[in-house]
Amino acid sequence: MPIRWFRQRDSGPTLGLLAPAGLAATVIYVLFIGLPIVALLVRAGQQDGFVAGLTGPLVLQALRLSLITSAISMIIVVLIGTPFALLLARRNSPALRIIDAFVELPIVLPPVVAGVAMLMAFGRSGLLGPALSSAGISLPFTTGAVVLAQIFVAAPFYVRAARIGFAGVDVSYEDVSQTLGVSPWATFRRLTIPLAWPSLLTGLTLAWARAISEFGATIMFAGNLTGRTQTMPLAIMTALESSLGAALALSVLLLAMSALALALLSAALGRAAKPAP
Amino acid sequence: MNNQSVNSQSVNNRTANQQTGSADPGAVMSAAARCRVDIGRFRLDLSLSVSAGEILVLFGPSGAGKTTALRAMAGLVRPDAGIISIGGRPVFRAGDGAAGRPVWTPPHRRGIGYVTQHNHLFPHLTVAGNIAYGLKDRRRPATRQRVADLIGSLRLDGLESRRVWELSGGQQQRTALARALAPSPSLLLLDEPFASLDMELRQQLAAELRAMVSRLQTPVILVTHSREEALALGDTVQVIDQGRTVASGPPLSVLEQPGQGRVARLVGVENQLQMRVATRWPQDGTMVCRTGEHSLETPLADGLSAGDPVTVGIRASDIILAAGPLPQSSARNTWPGIVTGVQLRPPGYQVALDCNGITLRCHITGTSLEALGVAPGRSFWAIFKASSCFLLNDIADAAGQSPPL
Amino acid sequence: MFARYFLSAIAAISIAGLFGGCAGAAAPGAPDTDTLTVFAAASLAASFAELSDAFEAQHPTVNVAAHFAGSQTLRTQLEQGASADVFAPADWQQMAPLRDAGLLADTPVYFVANRITVVAPAHSDAVQSLSDLAKADVKIAIAAAEVPAGAYTRRSLELMAADAEFPPGFAAAVLANVVTNETSVRGVAQKVSLGEVDAGFVYETDAAAPQHAGRLRAIAVPLHLTEAAQYPIATLAGAAQPAHAAKFVEFALSDDGLAILRKHGFAPPANIACPCGSMTPDDSTAPTPALRRDG
Numbered sequence: 012m013p014i015r016w017f018r019q020r021d022s023g024p025t026l027g028l029l030a031p032a033g034l035a036a037t038v039i040y041v042l043f044i045g046l047p048i049v050a051l052l053v054r055a056g057q058q059d060g061f062v063a064g065l066t067g068p069l070v071l072q073a074l075r076l077s078l079i080t081s082a083i084s085m086i087i088v089v090l091i092g093t094p095f096a097l098l099l100a101r102r103n104s105p106a107l108r109i110i111d112a113f114v115e116l117p118i119v120l121p122p123v124v125a126g127v128a129m130l131m132a133f134g135r136s137g138l139l140g141p142a143l144s145s146a147g148i149s150l151p152f153t154t155g156a157v158v159l160a161q162i163f164v165a166a167p168f169y170v171r172a173a174r175i176g177f178a179g180v181d182v183s184y185e186d187v188s189q190t191l192g193v194s195p196w197a198t199f200r201r202l203t204i205p206l207a208w209p210s211l212l213t214g215l216t217l218a219w220a221r222a223i224s225e226f227g228a229t230i231m232f233a234g235n236l237t238g239r240t241q242t243m244p245l246a247i248m249t250a251l252e253s254s255l256g257a258a259l260a261l262s263v264l265l266l267a268m269s270a271l272a273l274a275l276l277s278a279a280l281g282r283a284a285k286p287a288p
Numbered sequence: 289m290n291n292q293s294v295n296s297q298s299v300n301n302r303t304a305n306q307q308t309g310s311a312d313p314g315a316v317m318s319a320a321a322r323c324r325v326d327i328g329r330f331r332l333d334l335s336l337s338v339s340a341g342e343i344l345v346l347f348g349p350s351g352a353g354k355t356t357a358l359r360a361m362a363g364l365v366r367p368d369a370g371i372i373s374i375g376g377r378p379v380f381r382a383g384d385g386a387a388g389r390p391v392w393t394p395p396h397r398r399g400i401g402y403v404t405q406h407n408h409l410f411p412h413l414t415v416a417g418n419i420a421y422g423l424k425d426r427r428r429p430a431t432r433q434r435v436a437d438l439i440g441s442l443r444l445d446g447l448e449s450r451r452v453w454e455l456s457g458g459q460q461q462r463t464a465l466a467r468a469l470a471p472s473p474s475l476l477l478l479d480e481p482f483a484s485l486d487m488e489l490r491q492q493l494a495a496e497l498r499a500m501v502s503r504l505q506t507p508v509i510l511v512t513h514s515r516e517e518a519l520a521l522g523d524t525v526q527v528i529d530q531g532r533t534v535a536s537g538p539p540l541s542v543l544e545q546p547g548q549g550r551v552a553r554l555v556g557v558e559n560q561l562q563m564r565v566a567t568r569w570p571q572d573g574t575m576v577c578r579t580g581e582h583s584l585e586t587p588l589a590d591g592l593s594a595g596d597p598v599t600v601g602i603r604a605s606d607i608i609l610a611a612g613p614l615p616q617s618s619a620r621n622t623w624p625g626i627v628t629g630v631q632l633r634p635p636g637y638q639v640a641l642d643c644n645g646i647t648l649r650c651h652i653t654g655t656s657l658e659a660l661g662v663a664p665g666r667s668f669w670a671i672f673k674a675s676s677c678f679l680l681n682d683i684a685d686a687a688g689q690s691p692p693l
Numbered sequence: 694m695f696a697r698y699f700l701s702a703i704a705a706i707s708i709a710g711l712f713g714g715c716a717g718a719a720a721p722g723a724p725d726t727d728t729l730t731v732f733a734a735a736s737l738a739a740s741f742a743e744l745s746d747a748f749e750a751q752h753p754t755v756n757v758a759a760h761f762a763g764s765q766t767l768r769t770q771l772e773q774g775a776s777a778d779v780f781a782p783a784d785w786q787q788m789a790p791l792r793d794a795g796l797l798a799d800t801p802v803y804f805v806a807n808r809i810t811v812v813a814p815a816h817s818d819a820v821q822s823l824s825d826l827a828k829a830d831v832k833i834a835i836a837a838a839e840v841p842a843g844a845y846t847r848r849s850l851e852l853m854a855a856d857a858e859f860p861p862g863f864a865a866a867v868l869a870n871v872v873t874n875e876t877s878v879r880g881v882a883q884k885v886s887l888g889e890v891d892a893g894f895v896y897e898t899d900a901a902a903p904q905h906a907g908r909l910r911a912i913a914v915p916l917h918l919t920e921a922a923q924y925p926i927a928t929l930a931g932a933a934q935p936a937h938a939a940k941f942v943e944f945a946l947s948d949d950g951l952a953i954l955r956k957h958g959f960a961p962p963a964n965i966a967c968p969c970g971s972m973t974p975d976d977s978t979a980p981t982p983a984l985r986r987d988g
Contacts, residue, residue, distance in 0.1 A: 127887075136888040151889050152832065152872035183408050186364050189395040190402035191422030192471050198396075201421075205412040230880065234873025235837065241874075248876045252765050252839035 048266070055259035065260045072238045073246035074264065080154060080242060081222045084161040088169050088218055093211075096173035097203075101182070111174075115167050125163055126231020133159070133232075156233035157240050161222035168221055172214025176207030209280050216276040220269050317507050319475045323370025323380065325353075325360050332356050332531040334367075338475075338524075341505040343498070345522030345539070347512060347555065353531040354511040355405075358477045361509060362402050363395035374398055375474035398475075401468030401506075405480040407460050409452040415439070415463050416448040422471040438466040441500070458489040465497070469504070476501075478510040482517060487635050494520050515543055515556055527551050558604035558638070558649040560680060565596045574620070574674050582646055585620040585674040599680040604638060606676035607650040610669045611660060620674040623648065627664050630657070637662075641670050729937045730776070731759040732767045734783035734924065735877065736807065736842075736898055740957035741781070747953060748944050755937050763877060764841065771796060771929070778938035781926040781945075783807075784841040785967060788925045798935060801927035803962035804945045805954050807896045809845045809919045811912040812885050819891040823912060824859065826892060827866035834873045834881045834893040842878035845922050846894040852918045885909060896922065901958030923962050 055061055099111050117125060131137045133150045143150065150156050180203050188198040204211065226244035233240040235249060243265050250257040320337040332353040338344040346354045359365040361372060363379065372380040379398050383390030409418050420426050420435045439448060442462040452460060461481060468476060481497075482490040498521060501508050512518055518525050518539055525542045527535040535542050535551045543555050563577035563584075574585045575592070577600055586600055613622050625643035636653045639662055648670050652662065662668065733741045738761040745757035760767075764782035771780065771791060780797075781804070782788055788801050813820045819831055826833060836843035854864035875881045878895055885893040886908045900911045926945055928938040944950045951961060 130887055130889055134887065134889050181408065183404055183406070184410060186359075186362070186395070187402060187404060187408045188410075188421070189364070190362050190398070190400050190477075191467065192396050192399070193422060194396050195394075202410060206410075208412075230873075230876065234834065234884070235875060236871065236873055245876070249837045249839055249874065252763065252837060252876060254839075255769070 051259065051262060051266070055263045058256040058259050061256050061260050063256070065264065067257065069237060069241075069246060069250075070257070070261055070264070073241055073243045073261065076154070076157070076238065076240075077223050077242040080157045080161060081219055084158050084165060084222045085215060085219050087158070087162055088166045089215065092166055092170045093173060096170045097177050097199075099170070099174045100177035114170055114174075117164055118167050122164055122225065122227025123231050124227075126160060126228035129156075129160060129163060129228060129232040151232060152234040152236065152240060154233075154239055157229055157242060160228040160232045161225050164225050164228055165218040165222035169211075169214040169218040172210045172217065173207065176210025176214070177203065179210065180206045212276060212279055216272055220272060223268065224265065317375055317474045317505060319361065319372075319374045319507055319509070321357075321361060321370070321372040323360060323367035323372055323382075325356055325365055325367045327356065327365070330356075330531060332360070333533070334360060334370075335533060336509070336526060338507040338509055340507055341502055342523045343501055343508040343510055343521050345510050345512060345518045345525045346528055347515075347518045347522075347525050347543070348528035349513060351530075352528045354513075354528055355479055357528070358402070358479050358509060358511055361475065362400055362477055363393060363398050366392070374400065399471070399473055400475045400477060401471070401473035402477045403461075403464045403468050403479065403481050405483060407464040409460055409464055409467070411452060414449045414451060415444060415455070415459075418452060418463055419466045419470050421467060434470060438470055442466045442496075457485050458493065461485060461493060462496075469500075469506075473506060476506050476508045478508060480512055481510070483512075483514070490517070491520070497521065519543055527555065556603075557601040557680070558651075559602040559607075561600045561602075561646065563598055563600055565592050565594050565598060567594065568592075580645065582623070582643070584623075584677060586677040586679065587675055589679050601678050601680045602648070602672055602676055604649045604651040606672055607648060608671040609639060609641070609650050609652055609656070609660065609662065610671055613669050614671055617671060618673070619671045621670075621672050621677070623670045625668060625670055627662055627666050627668060629664060630662060639668075641668060643670060726754050726756045727934050727937060728756045728758050729778050729934050729941060731757060731779040731781070731941065732771065732775075732777045733759055733761055733779075733781040734764045734767070735761050735879065736783055736896055737761065737781060737924070739902065740898070740954050740959065743953050743957075744945060744950060747949065748941055751944070752937065752940065755934075757941070776931050776933065777929055778932040778934050779926065779941050780929055781924060783924055784922060785925055786841070788927065788967070791929075792927075796930050798928040798930045798932060798938070799942075801925040801967045802942075802946065802965045803923040803967060804926045804942075804965065805924045805951075805959040806921040806962040807898055807924065807959055808914070808916075808921050809842070809849050809894055810897050810900050810914055811892055812882065812895055812900050812909045813892045813912060814885055814888040815908050815910045817888060817891060820912065823853070823914065824863075826870065827860075827863050828870075831870045831892065832872045832890040833867065833870045834875060834884045834890040835871055836878045836881055836894070837874040837876055840876060840878065841922060842881070842894070842896060843874065845920060849894070849914060849919045852920075856918060882909070896958070897960070898958035921960065921963060924959075925967050 099107060099114070120128075130151060133139055133143065133156075135144065135149070135151065150159065184202055184206065185195075185198050188202045189195065193201065223242075224244055225242070226248060229240065229242060230245055230248075235241050235245045237246075241249070243261055247258050247261045247265070250261060317340040318338065322335045325332040325334065330353070334353075334357050336344060336346075336357070346357055348354055356365060360367050360380075361374070367380055367382070369382045370380075371378055371382070377393075378391045379393035381388060381391040410421065413421065416435055416439065419438055420431060423431045423434060425431055435448075439445060442465060444459065444462055444466065447455065447459060447463075452463060455463060461484075465481070478497075482493055485493065494517065497508075510517075510521060512521075522539040524536065525539045526533055527542060542551070561577075561579065561582075561584075563579040563582075565575055566578040566583060567576040568588060569575060569585075570588060573588045575588050576583055576585055577598055584600065586598075589598075592598065608619070613624070623641075623643040623646075625641035625648065627639055628642045628647065629640040631638045631640075633651065636651055637657050639650045639652060639657075641648045641650060650670060652660075656662075660668070731741065731745070738759075741759050741761070745759050749755060749757055760777070762770075764784065764787040767780065767782060768787040768791065771777065772794065780788070780791065788797075791797055792801065811820075811823060811826070820826060820828075825831065835846045838844060838847060850864040850867060853859045853867075872890060873880075873884065875884070878899055881893040882895045882899040882902065882905055884890050885895070886905045892912070897911075899905070900909055926942050928935060928942055932938045945954075946965070955961075
């Protein structure tokens with residue numbers, strides 16, 4: 012993600028040459044991605060029990076749980092992911108390069124496998140199981156497990172974007188900031204974060220979208236219990252077994268929330284990139 | 289004038305006189321360094337001193353260590369040995385031997401202003417936001433007044449709420465300068481501040497900088513590889529090459545008639561001719577030097593006799609290019625030649641003239657280039673006065689200016 | 694100009710790829726075999742794989758392509774126009790709508806039955822008997838009420854609650870120990886097998902599945918406390934191979950077919966006739982001519 016503080020350049024000669032292809036590709040892309048989503052919305056509107064599905068107690072519980080868990084996940088992701096991404100962006104040791112190569116592994120791992128892996132690590136008979144249980148902690152099938160599963164699958168999206176964002180901030184800016192009497196911590200807060208802000212915000216939004224739609228790892232590691240571990244995607248999958256209407260209602264709700272988040276993101280990025288009057 | 293060594297006694301006196309790095313009225317502002325920085329296989333032996341209201345120019349080619357010197361002063365690079373003091377306070381001292389307890393002041397406590405080569409204006413802030421960045425209590429009226437004053441004195445009026453990328457090069461440079469000056473630094477570090485500007489702006493900003501320094505009495509260390517800038521701004525010029533100081537002194541003596549071959553090449557003596565003394569004319573104050581069939585007149589030098597080898601330096605800008613030999617001229621040296629190349633060298637052109645085996649480089653303006661019709665293959669005469677020629681000592685003599693630590 | 698060539702090239706490559714892929718899938722190896730597409734409940738996966746092999750051995754020109762998924766998913770796919778020859782869901786509820794929509798070629802019959810059983814991890818002694826399920830701090834996994842196994846689990850718990858052998862409030866206590874309502878019964882078996890829960894309600898076929906061999910300990914639920922899940926099978930109206938489809942259903946109902954299914958933990962159905970009128974589960978007990986098979 013390039014820093015967008017600077018004015019947009021003209022489209023350049025490449026686009027002129029490929030303009031017809033670009034137009035055709037745009038139409039194909041928009042139709043391919045857009046049609047299923049439109050179909051979902053149309054079908055949801057026609058479906059019996061759509062409104063009842065939206066206002067049912069199961070939906071509200073799932074929605075509440077999804078919002079709370081994803082918020083906690085994002086706070087933890089930011090608190091741990093930000094210093095980690097900064098280190099990855101600014102230091103270049105062999106060990107860090109190896110860690111860097113594996114940061115994105117959870118993205119390619121099938122979520123169910125991620126869930127099994129988490130059980131094998133933190134489960135009752137997992138690697139840390141005896142230690143955790145002697146400390147009186149039991150993670151699987153708890154709301155905490157939902158949060159951990161979300162962090163596992165979503166954190167790489169934030170770390171990757173944040174690393175790119177921090178790498179894009181010329182260290183010379185930070186040098187100049189310090190010579191102006193601003194401490195390293197204040198420099199990070201007043202300079203580095205604002206400069207990396209578009210990347211951080213994009214990464215956070217993607218991570219949140221991934222966390223709130225997380226299914227496989229959650230059902231594996233946290234199970235599916237209404238009000239405790241049944242987030243919206245789990246509620247959708249459960250509802251799909253009996254009532255398509257409720258499932259569609261939940262899906263439309265999830266879709267709307269994600270669309271809102273993406274719209275807020277592009278508005279925020281647009282404001283950041285817009286020159287002052 | 290010797291700025292090479294730091295008198296530790298005077299450093300101590302200043303410590304007693306001064307409290308902090310902020311520019312209290314009446315406080316003695318100065319900075320001095322005598323330290324060594326090792327970066328990989330590169331070694332910088334830095335030794336400098338600058339006092340209130342003085343501009344010290346660090347002059348040298350790319351990679352000489354000039355920027356590293358500034359970064360060491362700023363605290364962005366930690367020296368391996370030695371001492372650095374700013375405003376009388378030691379901000380770095382290696383803990384070796386008798387030097388005392390180690391000292392390290394981080395950059396944000398050094399009270400300096402640093403303008404980098406590319407400004408590094410903060411793109412997320414307005415002009416006013418950039419200038420106010422280093423000030424405490426940014427919402428206080430006094431702070432706003434300080435910003436307004438700087439905007440006024442650096443002629444940025446009306447640009448306060450502009451984004452920095454909307455500014456012209458000169459405005460950006462002045463904003464960077466205002467930002468560095470805002471917290472009243474006790475030392476100003478300028479790294480090629482005018483490099484990206486055109487000639488006219490450069491001269492204008494240089495004059496403004498001079499005026500501001502003499503008003504604020506802030507010591508300035510300015511890095512440049514432009515001879516003109518060094519001449520226009522420097523109270524003292526220190527020539528740095530490969531991490532070593534090779535010459536130091538007033539700009540005119542260091543840059544106009546450099547005494548050493550190595551310095552001469554660094555400061556840009558374009559023509560250096562290996563010759564031998566042929567005849568001395570003490571009554572005229574001149575002597576004739578010769579190599580092969582070429583001969584020219586130079587000022588008389590003591591301690592040389594006929595047959596001694598000399599290196600004669602002639603600045604490209606001191607050579608007149610003429611269509612004919614100018615028989616009625618006072619110039620003592622007149623060489624015919626054929627143009628072999630023309631190169632753009634702002635603000636003019638550099639012409640290579642092959643004078644029967646020796647190539648002379650002459651500097652002419654664009655107007656002259658057109659008027660004379662200078663082009664490769666055409667014949668011209670190079671005319672220069674005896675007093676424009678000076679003798680360059682051998683490189684071997686240049687050592688010992690700055691003993692390594 | 695360039696763009697047009699570029700796009701047509703891409704289109705040509707993609708189309709070639711698509712058709713190439715289809716052709717390859719339709720006739721792997723032999724060019725003159727007929728492909729019989731079977732949509733079957735996920736719980737039938739292992740047994741139908743073996744059943745298909747046996748069927749292919751008897752009918753060398755037929756290649757059985759079996760597709761396994763949740764019964765509800767399969768039903769939705771068929772309703773949305775997926776083409777298949779045979780449909781075998783895990784319960785009558787997923788079959789009835791297809792019959793009502795006229796998508797079936799013949800009358801469905803029950804061909805196999807499956808019962809709910811309790812399993813515990815082989816190396817855990819937290820749950821030794823059914824009454825242990827109500828003890829405090831026992832973790833139980835069951836299938837969600839929306840999936841057939843979950844419905845049978847809850848039905849079984851109702852029967853236990855009504856039984857004099859169990860104390861009052863037994864079913865509620867068991868449900869309070871539930872930590873997860875899995876969307877598939879295999880998820881329940883997996884979590885018990887991993888030792889993350891102390892017990893789970895699964896089908897007998899799951900308890901017998903080879904991947905859990907040695908890791909699950911079955912705690913039998915008395916016959917009168919369970920209700921058998923009866924699996925219907927039918928050929929579809931849009932079948933491309935109606936003759937082979939009928940033969941496949943016939944084979945599943947044969948003694949040879951039943952032998953294979955029993956190996957995987959299935960029981961013979963109580964009767965083979967499916968309910969005629971409505972799709973409510975209660976109708977499965979409606980009086981129908983009982984065509985009991987021996988055994």
